[in-house]
Each structure stands twice: as C-alpha cells, then as structure tokens.
Amino acid sequence: MPSATRPQGPFTPLDFQLVLLRRMADHNPDLVADARTELGVSIADMREANKRWQAMLHSPRSRAAASRYRSILGTPESTISRTIGDLKCEAMQWPVSLWADLRFEVLVAPNGAAWNEWLVRAPGAEGPHLRTLDDLTPWSCTVDEAAHAFTPARPLEGSAPTRWGLAFTAPDAEGRARKVVAEFTWGLLQRTATGSD
Numbered sequence: 300m301p302s303a304t305r306p307q308g309p310f311t312p313l314d315f316q317l318v319l320l321r322r323m324a325d326h327n328p329d330l331v332a333d334a335r336t337e338l339g340v341s342i343a344d345m346r347e348a349n350k351r352w353q354a355m356l357h358s359p360r361s362r363a364a365a366s367r368y369r370s371i372l373g374t375p376e377s378t379i380s381r382t383i384g385d386l387k388c389e390a391m392q393w394p395v396s397l398w399a400d401l402r403f404e405v406l407v408a409p410n411g412a413a414w415n416e417w418l419v420r421a422p423g424a425e426g427p428h429l430r431t432l433d434d435l436t437p438w439s440c441t442v443d444e445a446a447h448a449f450t451p452a453r454p455l456e457g458s459a460p461t462r463w464g465l466a467f468t469a470p471d472a473e474g475r476a477r478k479v480v481a482e483f484t485w486g487l488l489q490r491t492a493t494g495s496d
Contacts, residue, residue: 310351310371313338316397317348319418319485322461326482326489327437334397364413365391368405376402377422388414392421400424401441401487416461417486419443432471435481435491442483449479461485 317340324331324345335345355367362370368391369375375391382388387409392402398418406415419441420426427440429448434440442463446452455464463483468476477493 307347307351310348310355312372312393312396313340314348314351315371315403316395317345318352319395319397319403321345321349322459322484323487323489326484330437337397363411364405364416365407365411368393368403368416372403381406386414392419394421398438398487404486417442417463417483419486430470432469432477432479432491432493435469435479435488437489438487440488441486442488443486445481445483445488455480458482 316338317335320331320334331345335342372393375393377390377392379390379392380387381390383406389407390404391407392404395401395403395418400421401418401424402421404415404417404419405413407413420443426444427434429435429440429444435445440448442465445465445467446454449465449467449469452465452467455466457463461484463486465479465481465483467479467481469479471477471493480492482489482491
C-alpha cells in the first residue's frame, strides 16, 4: 500500500536515495534516521520506495540497468570510457543530494549490462584521510578509498546484493596492527570488525 504521506507516482531520484538508505539501515539505523529527517520522509516512505524498486528489478519487463538509471536519475553528470584489465566499459555518474561529495556510479559493459553499481568520490572532491582504525567510521569512505589507504586489501564476498567486504590490516590508535574486515553497502563504509594481527 502506498505511503500516506507521499502519493505514488514516477520513481524519482529521491525514491532512489531511499533505496540506498533502506539497505544501510540494517547497520546504521541512527544515521539513516537522520538522513530521512534531512530528506523530509518517513520510514514508511523508505519501505515503499524499496518495495517499488524490488518490483522494478524483478518485473518481467525490467529494463537494462543503464536504461533504468537514466529513466530515474536523468542524464548522467558524466560518462567516461574506462578500461579495467582487458575489459572496456563506460562509467556513468550521477549526483546524490544526501552526499554532495559522492556520485552514484554505474559501470556498463559494451552489451549494456551493468558490472557495478555503487557510490564513489566525486571527481575533484577531497577524500578522507584514512590512517588508522579510528578514521574508519560509518559513511566515511568508499570501497576504493579504503582499499587504497590500507594496501594490500583483499575483496570479500558481500552478505547480500549491493554489499561488499574488504579484509586488510590497519594500525589502531596506539600503532598496533589489527586485522580488519570492513563492510560496505552500495560502496559506502557501514562497519568494521577487528582482531589482532
């Protein structure tokens, strides 16, 4: 049933941000609640947006990912050809109002299939200074930023679609090396678990 506070109409960029938040609510409900307040929407709005998103993904008439994002988010802010190993793709990026210094990026193969869909740092935006475990706070960095700051980082299979993991070693506040498993949703850091190296 549609939310009582927002009539159901076309799926909008706001609805898409609610989809991003819905997945993040599992790990950081307080941050998500603050973001919902900033957007002026209810938890029911967020659930309804996610329900509609899932219906779109699983519809027999579902569009290809690139087409779906264009219809919801409009023309990409930028489209860049990229080569990853031997594979050529296009990286399409859109702004997201909740995170002004991030962009939602979709990597699209020549056949139109989406290889990856996640949040990345906006071109020219200053990234976080990641030196110790204390710098790894929720929503502070992207997968790529953590992987570059704490090399070598090993990718881990995520616990659900739109989730990624990284395993690496990082110093704590006293300089002791710690084994870290970092979990990301839609490319944004959600939480870390640590152990002794």
